[in-house]
Amino acid sequence: MFGSVNRQRRFEALAREFSDDLFRFAVWLCGDRALADDLVQETFIRAWKALDSLKDEQAAKPWLITILRREYARTFERKVPPLVDIDAVIGLEQAGEGPEDRLERMRFRERIMQLEAKYREPLLMQVILGMAINEIAAVLDLTDSAVMTRVFRAREQLKQTMSKD
Known part of the structure; x- marks a missing residue:
C-alpha cells in the first residue's frame, strides 16, 4: 500500500x-x-x-x-x-507592445520554425525549457559538443536571416 x-x-x-x-x-x-x-x-x-x-x-x-x-x-x-x-x-502579446514589436516577434518565430529540426529542437530545449547542454544531449542521444555545435549554428542562422530583414 x-x-x-x-x-x-x-x-x-x-x-x-x-x-x-x-x-x-x-x-x-x-x-x-x-x-x-x-x-x-x-x-x-x-x-x-x-x-x-x-x-x-x-x-x-x-x-x-x-x-x-x-x-x-x-x-x-x-x-x-x-x-x-x-x-x-x-x-505572447505584451501589454503596450506596438505593431513593429509584434511584426519583429512574428518574423523571429517564422525564422525559428524554418530552421532544420536538428538545429531547432536543441535551441528550443535550451531557450524554452531552460535545459542544460548535457540534458539536451541525453534527450537527443548526441554528445555535448554536438549539441553545442547545433545550438551555435541555429543561433548563427537566426542572426543571418534576421539581419537580412
Missing part, C-alpha cells in the same frame, strides 16, 4: 513540476495547442506506466522530454497534424 501511495506522490510531483514546460515545448514542436495538450497527456500516461524505470529524479526532465518527442513522432505514424499559424498558437 505505501509503495503505491509513494508512487502516486512521486508522479504528481513530476506532473506539477514539468507539465508547463512540456506543454510549452509541445506547442513549439507541433504548432497546435490541442495536439500539444494531447501530447502532454500521452507523455504522462507513458511516464506513469514507466515510472519505476526512473531511478534518478534529476533525470526526470530529459526523460519526460524524450517521451514527449517519441509521442510526437508517433502522431506522424497515425496522421499528419494540420499546420496552423504559429502566432495564433503562442499568443
